[in-house]
Amino acid sequence: MKLSIAAISALVLSSAVSYTAADSYSDAMKSWCGGLAITAPSSSTVAVAGQKTKITVTRKPDARKKTITGLDLYSVDSAGKAKYVQNVWSGSYSLNTKATISDEIPSNVKAGLYYYRIWVTNMINNQHGPDCIETSRTFKVTTGSHTNAAGDIEYAESLHDNSIYPEAHQNGCFGLSVDYPTQGSTFKVNDHIHIQANRDSSSQTDALTKIDLYKGDTLVNTAWSGSESFQTSFGLKDHLVLKDIDTSADYHYKVYVTSKSSSTCTFESDNFKISN
Template identity: 50%
Template sequence: MHGPDCLETSHTFKLISGTHTNAEGLMYYTERLDDIDLYHPDHFKGCFGLDVEYPVEGSIHKQGNHVHIKLERDEASQTEALLEVDLYKSVPNHTPEYVATVWQGNEMIIDTFSLQDHLQVPLDKLEPSAFYYYTFRVTSKKMQDDTCMFRSSNFKIET
């Protein structure tokens, strides 16, 4: 994910893209400046620079065991405190389904934050073809009254 290279984000700087001139002499931008993959609107809120290191993509965890959750905060990140960690289930061609809130609090994220989740997924939410992921609701130094959402990579849960 792209983010600004400065500590403070500002709505007053000018962001430009490379340009291209076609055969008719018309000039156009080579990248759409409103493309959220290039500069996500959440970056204005200070929501960048927080990576979910664990669980890793494609890992398999056993029901009843503990899952290591680890967040790494970049020194330029404006994210401040972790408020909530939720578990979601994702089945292909279906809307992701909330499973449970696994942690709530107000814990400052200095450089890293680690948590062990004891996997206790209700049996009606356990599905072999499903992928699971965590979402993280955090505060930002930039927007005191708003929160940011981050998510982990997909992983599997087996019985």
């Protein structure tokens, strides 16, 4: 059983109505899901394919009854795409202050970064509240290990190999793409450019904090800054009021997003042109 979360309406930053809806949704989720944490596995965990690891969920008790109802294993590929591996467990596990579930990592998985996605249901006064979906930190999986003559554990893969364990993905910077503007687009000065990013529901990115416009590697200006949590997508219309336009240059937007590991992630749009 693959767990999924229903998509909410796209967040359009220039719309007051969308701000209100987003604030209401964000406030509700903070109320129902605040105090939940997945404390294991951690970013320092190294799991071996075919062996067991533990998933620990903690909470700060309140009037709501919380129950763990599902647990999935995901991988993160080299392109930063989250991929469903398998359902680890489904059922009803009461979560008072702490719950631990064991899982055996499939023996046939590749070395790389993995994480768990946990589904928690809420009940209060016999009423079903919104479900919470939490993710563990990404952790390293290796295909094998052994103990050498000195008594140290050696792994089949180097744990410092950035091609297998990219640092950005370890920090939760994956599962988001900037889909507009598209490659090869041309916009005129004083036009409004639509910027849109889409976020996978299993991504560990959290809140949008800034959008910058770049010409090549040079910062042109900041199109937007603030703090907006989002679930599936966000959009912004940037009014292109600029001086000293270089019609031969490639421009792009850089989006800054926090991750659940408190890191700052950056994602870039494709290149486009600006004409007079």
